[in-house]
Amino acid sequence: xxxxxxxxxxxxxxxxxxxxxxxxxxxxxxxxxxxxxxxxxxxxxxxxxxxxxxxxxxxxxxxxxxxxxxxxxxxxxxxxxxxxxxxxxxxxxxxxxxxxxxxxxxxxxxxxxxxxxxxxxxxxxxxxxxxxxxxxxxxxxxxxxxxxxxxxxxxxxxxxxxxxxxxxxxxxxx
Numbered sequence: 001x002x003x004x005x006x007x008x009x010x011x012x013x014x015x016x017x018x019x020x021x022x023x024x025x026x027x028x029x030x031x032x033x034x035x036x037x038x039x040x041x042x043x044x045x046x047x048x049x050x051x052x053x054x055x056x057x058x059x060x061x062x063x064x065x066x067x068x069x070x071x072x073x074x075x076x077x078x079x080x081x082x083x084x085x086x087x088x089x090x091x092x093x094x095x096x097x098x099x100x101x102x103x104x105x106x107x108x109x110x111x112x113x114x115x116x117x118x119x120x121x122x123x124x125x126x127x128x129x130x131x132x133x134x135x136x137x138x139x140x141x142x143x144x145x146x147x148x149x150x151x152x153x154x155x156x157x158x159x160x161x162x163x164x165x166x167x168x169x170x171x172x173x174x
Contacts, residue, residue, distance in 0.1 A: 001092050002033050003174060004041040005166065007142070008085040009154040012049060014042070015084070016157040020170045033091070041073075045087045048075040052085055062139075063132045066123070074123065078135035080142070082153075086135055090174075092121075134173040141165040 007016040019041070021030045033041065048068040055064050056079055068075040072093060078086040121127060145151065145162045 001090055001174075003091075003170065004033070004045070004089040005138075005170070006042070006045055006087050007157065008045075008049065008087060010083050011154055012046070013154060014156075015154065016162070016166075017042075018163065018166055018170075020167060020174075022174055037091075041089050044068075044070050044073055045075060045089050048077070048087065049085070052077050052079065052087075063135055065128055065132075076128075076131045076135070078132075078139065080139065084142075086138060086142075088131060088135070090127075090131075130173045134169050137169040137173070138166055141169070 001022040002019065004019045006014050009015045019033060051067045052064065055067055062079050064077040064079060066074050067077050073089050073091050076088045141162055145157060145159060
């Protein structure tokens with residue numbers, strides 16, 4: 001499974017981006033996205049921002065869970081108190097995902113799915129819990145980052161410490 005994580009500021013501008021692979025079930029932690037997926041991942045996540053704005057007013061939780069699916073990509077969102085959005089795009093098999101415009105977007109299946117490993121089933125309850133814990137740990141690091149007196153709102157995060165904490169959280173939970 002490959003992941004694309006981004007933090008979106010209050011002006012819908014990207015503040016942080018990282019991609020990584022699963023470290024569970026024998027994974028090596030490297031993202032396996034194809035070349036064209038780099039820009040498509042950004043597009044898919046930003047397209048999901050409209051859904052975040054709809055869901056945030058009907059959900060009292062900060063973790064909004066899986067908010068969108070497009071082809072083989074699943075987008076999860078965590079909304080901070082300052083309206084900064086943590087967006088995680090997960091793709092179970094990036095090499096099999098075609099980003100051609102002629103294919104209709106896939107929607108989540110309504111059929112009952114069996115509980116499998118995190119990497120094998122991105123719609124399971126275990127996956128939701130792992131993503132929630134990942135987002136919670138990243139949020140703690142985010143709060144420490146923005147408490148820096150030299151950080152200005154909506155400024156791109158370039159801290160190597162923050163990047164390593166996100167990577168550590170990804171290895172721990174995803």
